[in-house]
Amino acid sequence: MGKEHWENIYATKGMQEVSWFQKVPTTSLELINQVAKNKQEAIIDIGGGDGFLVDNLLESGYTNITVLDISKNAIDRAIKRLGKLAEKVKWIVADITEFVPKQEYAIWHDRAVFHFLTKQKDKENYRELLNSAVDSYFILATFSNYGPSKCSGLEVCSYDKKEMHAFFSVNFSVVSSFIYDHPTPFGTYQSFLFSVFNKMNE
Numbered sequence: 001m002g003k004e005h006w007e008n009i010y011a012t013k014g015m016q017e018v019s020w021f022q023k024v025p026t027t028s029l030e031l032i033n034q035v036a037k038n039k040q041e042a043i044i045d046i047g048g049g050d051g052f053l054v055d056n057l058l059e060s061g062y063t064n065i066t067v068l069d070i071s072k073n074a075i076d077r078a079i080k081r082l083g084k085l086a087e088k089v090k091w092i093v094a095d096i097t098e099f100v101p102k103q104e105y106a107i108w109h110d111r112a113v114f115h116f117l118t119k120q121k122d123k124e125n126y127r128e129l130l131n132s133a134v135d136s137y138f139i140l141a142t143f144s145n146y147g148p149s150k151c152s153g154l155e156v157c158s159y160d161k162k163e164m165h166a167f168f169s170v171n172f173s174v175v176s177s178f179i180y181d182h183p184t185p186f187g188t189y190q191s192f193l194f195s196v197f198n199k200m201n202e
Contacts, residue, residue, distance in 0.1 A: 165177065
């Protein structure tokens with residue numbers, strides 16, 4: 001997915017110079033709160049970078065949080081910001097296309113990583129990874145068909161509900177799905193498709 005590209009983004013851009021900045025990621029938090037059975041469940045935030053979801057999850061009392069990002073610079077920024085609280089989080093620097101999980105997760109959250117996978121094989125591998133690593137819920141936010149075709153200088157894939165749900169229907173059923181217009185720090189909006197999936201019993 002271009003580790004060097006993302007290391008450079010996080011080394012050169014300030015927190016509010018990136019389109020995905022959210023001090024309080026309300027939508028993601030609400031969806032996690034809806035599906036979490038308790039505050040001890042294992043949650044992984046894919047592409048969490050130096051985003052504030054982890055801060056808000058800790059503040060809400062969640063105790064089993066993992067943050068994965070391709071960029072060590074992003075992870076380091078989050079660790080520095082959290083200070084002592086960072087010790088309560090598992091941090092993983094990895095490309096999602098090469099990630100080998102060492103545990104199962106009750107909730108897998110991905111806001112804006114999957115849509116950077118433009119090769120069909122990478123998408124299929126992601127789906128297989130999900131099936132092996134997730135035992136309950138999968139929360140996914142990608143650019144909708146009304147969203148941009150590029151982000152941070154990279155091509156992205158956008159999705160509609162039918163296409164998205166069909167792709168993951170092999171192992172997951174849809175709980176909910178909706179369009180959300182994300183306000184960027186630049187005064188613009190990006191159209192996201194949020195979907196919540198539940199792992200089907202085999």
